[in-house]
Amino acid sequence: MALLQYHAPVDYAAQLDAFKDFLTHFKTFESASASAATEAIEDLHIDGDRTSDEYDFMDDAEDENGAQREGSGRRRREPKLKYMQMLQDVADRERTNILIELDDLATFEKSLPEDTDLKLVESVQKNTKRYVDVLSQAADAVMPKETKEITFKDDVLDVIMSQREKRNEAMTMAMEADMDAAAAPSIFPPELTRRYTLNFKPITPSGSSSERESKALAVRNVRAEYLGGLITVRGITTRVSDVKPAVQINAYTCDRCGSEVFQPITTKSYLPMTECMSDECKQNNSKGQLFLSTRASKFVPFQEVKIQEMADQVPVGHIPRTMTVHCHGSLTRQLNPGDVVDIAGIFLPTPYTGFRAIRAGLLTDTYMEAQHITQHKKSYNELAMDSRTLRKIEQHQKSGNMYEYLARSIAPEIYGHLDVKKALLLLLIGGVTKEMGDGMHIRGDINICLMGDPGVAKSQLLKYIAKVAPRGVYTTGRGSSGVGLTAAVMRDPVTDEMVLEGGALVLADNGICCIDEFDKMDDSDRTAIHEVMEQQTISISKAGITTTLNARTSILAAANPLYGRYNPRVSPVENINLPAALLSRFDVMFLILDTPSRDSDEELAHHVTYVHMHNKHPENEDAGVMFTPSEVRQYIAKARTYRPVVPASVSDYMVGAYVRMRKQQKVDESEKKQFAHVTPRTLLGVVRLSQALARLRFSEEVVPEDVDEALRLVEVSKASLSNDGQGTADQTPSSKIYHLIRSMWESGAAAVGEDGELNMRRIRERVLAKGFTEDQLTMTIDEYDQLGIWQVNGNGTRLMFVGGDAEMDM
CATH class of the missing domain: 3.40.50.300 (P-loop containing nucleotide triphosphate hydrolases)
Known part of the structure; x- marks a missing residue:
């Protein structure tokens, strides 16, 4: 009985062809005045007597109705093969990363025929780890030739690869001379020949700034449904490790036949190879021993980052959660402790190793493999x-x-x-x-x-x-x-x-x-x-x-x-x-x-109440x-x-x-x-x-x-x-007591009735509480009574300022 066959709904071959077409033919338009605008900003000196010609030029660079100014030559827009230029820079050893923007991929997907339903963007977002390899294969297929010769000043990998290719050519010629058609040159794994890291930039959210910020997830909102997909998490960087080399391809050399054996490393731990599995060793039954060739192996920069939830993302009564982020290649050295960032990456599981694996049982740890980093606070530079x-x-x-x-x-x-x-x-x-x-x-x-x-x-x-x-x-x-x-x-x-x-x-x-x-x-x-x-x-x-x-x-x-x-x-x-x-x-x-001051206190109170009512300053x-x-x-x-x-x-x-x-x-x-x-x-x-x-x-x-x-x-x-x-130290006790009584009159603290009279008993209690003596109070009352500042009634129980308003400031 024939086995039941299930045809996968994803046509990887068609998608690979589409990705090749995307990398080869996608064009972007770049304004010719962009660099000139930047230079204008750098050279700008703001002085009071200068004209605003620079700003007229900037208006031309940003005016939405720029079609009316195309004759001036400032708005010339030239089509550019964006990703082919990237690949050419990679081939010329001038670039080490390829950033695929999903906005560009979505634009390209809309230009495809309507009957084509490849779901390129959706596939990348849901199965990102797989499509990093698919896009890398497409980039390898359309990679242009380098335009300069290999020198010893270039990367070590370039020199070794050049030596390997020449050696393989010599071996092939020798084998053909010996009429050994079965022998074939060694095949290099694609990860070894790639001189770049490929990353994805997520689709830019639409809407207002608050809506765009809400698209980024908090650490506690990352669920199991996001495993393997491309997500964006916001947090504050709490810890950044040193940059260490992480092995990607191990190269071994046989001590018997001299052939090279490559071992791709995809997990946190691996078992080194010891026996040569080449055809020559198998035919001779020699079991050659493999020796690790560190210089011929490939390493990538690796950095581990810990991010923590923002304070406004933590519910009441909870503590902030953290997430581990792995950065490779060009994404290393971009984060410092204390940075507030949005990190787009692939949410992946990883098994525990060592003694932790014994205690963990069936549980696995999770981490994020960074693809794109957005800083919230840029430096002044x-x-x-x-x-x-x-x-x-x-x-x-x-x-x-x-x-x-x-x-x-x-x-x-x-x-x-x-x-x-x-x-x-x-x-x-x-x-x-x-x-x-x-x-x-x-x-x-x-x-x-x-x-x-x-x-x-x-x-x-x-x-x-x-x-x-x-x-x-x-x-x-x-x-x-x-x-x-x-x-x-x-x-x-x-x-x-x-x-x-x-x-x-x-x-x-x-x-x-x-x-x-x-x-x-x-x-x-x-x-x-x-x-x-x-x-x-x-x-x-x-x-x-x-x-x-x-x-x-x-x-x-x-x-x-x-x-x-x-x-x-x-x-x-x-x-x-x-x-x-x-x-x-x-x-x-x-x-x-x-x-305390009546005028300033009143203005301050008005200011505070206005801010509370309107949530903004007056x-x-x-x-x-x-x-x-x-x-x-x-x-x-x-x-x-x-x-x-x-x-x-x-x-x-x-x-x-x-x-x-x-x-x-x-x-x-x-x-x-x-x-x-x-x-x-x-x-x-x-x-x-x-x-x-x-x-x-x-x-x-x-x-x-x-x-x-x-x-x-x-x-x-x-x-x-x-x-x-x-x-206050320069004032005499009399002037201090006067200012105290005046403040009581202004505040109405000792007022008797509505005619402005003050109760002498309350005045005496307040003055004595401030540390003054009875004699000092009596001298002050007599002194300012003679000056005509205030009057005291006959029995000495009431005090009233002359004229109803004391303007004297002693």
Whole structure:
């Protein structure tokens, strides 16, 4: 009886022919002005007196009605064989990867005849691992010839393959001369001859930005139905292993017949071959022994990555889940710990090995084989201004208020704190890092500390900066140990060797590290930051590992005063309670106090309620133009390309300002008003702030106005540290009691009736509770009664301000 035959619905031969046709004939259109547009952006300098010819050119490059401008030659579109050009680059050893975009494949599939139902895109999405091999076969079939000769400067594989081909030709000629027609040259496995890795880019989702983001899966939403298919997972990179060579083809040489034997490796473990299986050894019954030829084998770069769910993807009461991602070839070295990424890859099972296999039983582990990586946060070097942002900046640059506009665009939902936001804007831009000829390093990153009462939005400012910066890490002082900030020694689960695991400061390299609750850190943990804030390195000597890690980061710290709230009765030094060695490393330090004031409190309350009602900041006409976080990021990226210098005239001006600051410090020390010492680090901080202001103007030189603004920010920060403590210290007890009674009158706390009279008993209780004596209260009442500020009734039970409104400010 004949066996039942089942014809597979997938015609692999027809699909292979279709893929060959796709690689050979698919064309894409590339605008001839694309490269010119890029050059225009790079060469652009925004000044107030420049014309906008560049922007007219950019309009031409992006106008949807470009057909009307084709005569100008800027919109010439030339067809290009996209994938044949890729294959030619691979053949010429100029490219090592082939990226097949499923959008292109879908476009090609639509152009096929209607009666053709090959389902190319659907097949690739559901059985991706199989179609990587199918597309590779198609690429091998249509691979063009190389256009240059093989030299010893090329890849080792090229040299060995060239030698093998020549040897096989000689062997074939010798066999033909001996009339041995049965002998045939050795056949190389296709994986050995491929000089590329083939990957798929998933179809770009359609719809709004929120709909496109929803297409990416969370780790916990990856189900068994996705096994073998192409999926996209969003997460944050938590761990990245070192790049190691993974064997793909093992080559063996026989010690008897000299033939080569190849062993493809497709699993995590394999058994090396020992006996030669060539025809010659079989005929002679010699059983030649195989020796591994490492140089003739093929290895590919391999990297293991751990990704974790985003915080907004974790349900209530659950912990984030992780997934292992395997990166091969050109996809290695693209991820760093802390990156937020969308990874498209093939979801595959893998059996446990070793002792874990005994305990696992029938269970298997899963991993993702990466095919395409999309970074959510690009570095400043990768950001490029689009034409719309360029036009908007050019439009408002002439007003000279870009500094104000950009500062107000920093956390617009937070009311006030304009000087603090200006300092944070300069922190994002940064100064110029200097490398001396003898190896000396002078940092250009700006460090800022925000000290203040609870509830003044310090943490919100930190989180906003960590979100806006392309590389920002947010951590808290109590939850971070010294090891967690610097580096920890851990055992690599892949290689089983001791490795260094970078902490928050290492993860924020070339970025910003925001440390909240800075005052609650242990002293032993806080000392780990000293070296980072000035030398920008981390020296490690533990577990036999002695090395130096880079931590080129800006520190943005937030702290509360010693007693929770600022106590004006003690000095600022006692309130802040941080070591002087640490304070001197901050370029700017702000004290943000929550001082009651009717006008500011009312405006703040209106602002907060508006944000809660409308989920956006109020549209204030006085605030001017507001920029989105993306536009701010693009502006900063352009500003950081400049490296301003300090001219001699500005240098002399800066020297004079520094000498005056040192002189004023000496006066303050004699009067016991000073808070922090003016050190050479203060001068370096002024230089960095001035360079950041010059970068903000897209200038290559620092001008005196930049130095004035930098000095103003430093003085404002120092004034905020001292004024609130010293302002009350300079007042007499009489003026303090007057301001206290005036505040009671304004708030109506001791009011009697509606005529503005105050109850003297309540006044006496409040004044005595503040630490004043009965005699001081009596003297104050008599003094201001004689001045005509208020009047006291005959029996001394009522006090009333003269005229109903006291405008005197003592």
